[in-house]
Amino acid sequence: MVQNISNIEVVKHSGQRAKFSIEKLKNSLHKSGAEESLVNEISSQVRDELYQGISTKEIYNRAFAILKKKKNAYASKYKLKKAIYELGPTGFPFEKFIGALLFYSGYEVKTGQIFQGKCVTHEVDVVAQKNGQHIVAECKFHSEEGRNCDVKIPLYVHSRYHDILNFYSENNNSKKPNEGWLITNTRFTEDALNYGNCSGLHLLSWDFPKDNGIKDRIDQLGLYPVTVSTLLTQREKQFLLSRDVVLCKQLINDSFYLDHLGISEKRKARIFDEIKLLCKN
Numbered sequence: 001m002v003q004n005i006s007n008i009e010v011v012k013h014s015g016q017r018a019k020f021s022i023e024k025l026k027n028s029l030h031k032s033g034a035e036e037s038l039v040n041e042i043s044s045q046v047r048d049e050l051y052q053g054i055s056t057k058e059i060y061n062r063a064f065a066i067l068k069k070k071k072n073a074y075a076s077k078y079k080l081k082k083a084i085y086e087l088g089p090t091g092f093p094f095e096k097f098i099g100a101l102l103f104y105s106g107y108e109v110k111t112g113q114i115f116q117g118k119c120v121t122h123e124v125d126v127v128a129q130k131n132g133q134h135i136v137a138e139c140k141f142h143s144e145e146g147r148n149c150d151v152k153i154p155l156y157v158h159s160r161y162h163d164i165l166n167f168y169s170e171n172n173n174s175k176k177p178n179e180g181w182l183i184t185n186t187r188f189t190e191d192a193l194n195y196g197n198c199s200g201l202h203l204l205s206w207d208f209p210k211d212n213g214i215k216d217r218i219d220q221l222g223l224y225p226v227t228v229s230t231l232l233t234q235r236e237k238q239f240l241l242s243r244d245v246v247l248c249k250q251l252i253n254d255s256f257y258l259d260h261l262g263i264s265e266k267r268k269a270r271i272f273d274e275i276k277l278l279c280k281n
Contacts, residue, residue, distance in 0.1 A: 013146030
């Protein structure tokens with residue numbers, strides 16, 4: 001049993017070491033919806049099993065296993081970040097997921113659109129319009145944890161955006177986009193953030209902008225990906241993604257997909273109980 005956790009260092013996915021924070025663990029558990037007594041119970045168990053150099057992945061796995069035993073919906077919310085990684089490895093479902101996030105935020109959305117630039121043509125991952133906003137967004141998906149989006153990516157995306165702007169400025173100003181976005185499921189390096197801020201390129205990541213990143217938007221709107229489910233198998237999740245069902249909310253409206261998978265009525269009821277709890281906001 002660990003007597004003093006103040007000296008315990010954990011190893012992150014990137015390989016960096018950091019001081020263990022019981023408050024960070026509690027905060028992540030609170031966000032899953034777990035009540036205070038359960039948060040304290042899990043934190044206490046994890047704390048007692050700490051050792052020098054433990055990985056953040058192992059801490060997560062231990063907390064998740066306990067949470068899953070208590071309530072699937074809590075465990076599903078707790079695994080949200082991992083569930084986003086499970087949308088890979090091609091990144092195509094991530095584009096669909098971002099499109100769905102924007103659609104349920106009131107935007108008119110298209111994915112995989114071709115835009116003519118002044119110099120070359122460009123395939124744009126997500127195009128969204130609402131109240132005068134005309135967004136062209138590039139999605140950068142990382143299937144490996146610990147990989148951040150460095151400054152080379154916004155430099156590249158910004159140059160593509162301006163090639164598109166230059167074409168429409170000369171040919172059809174009425175259809176000209178007015179916002180370029182770069183969206184990633186991980187985090188941006190400091191240089192990438194500085195470049196985005198300086199150049200006017202809008203950046204959206206797992207936790208940026210503060211209180212309005214991907215995780216915040218998912219929680220606020222109840223738009224959880226199907227990969228967050230603790231009851232669906234990996235094969236079932238991949239089947240749903242291949243049919244462009246990326247949100248639990250979509251599954252509620254298109255329940256026939258579960259029938260197609262041959263899922264029993266009893267198990268189907270449990271799955272729907274889980275995702276209905278998740279979709280509440």
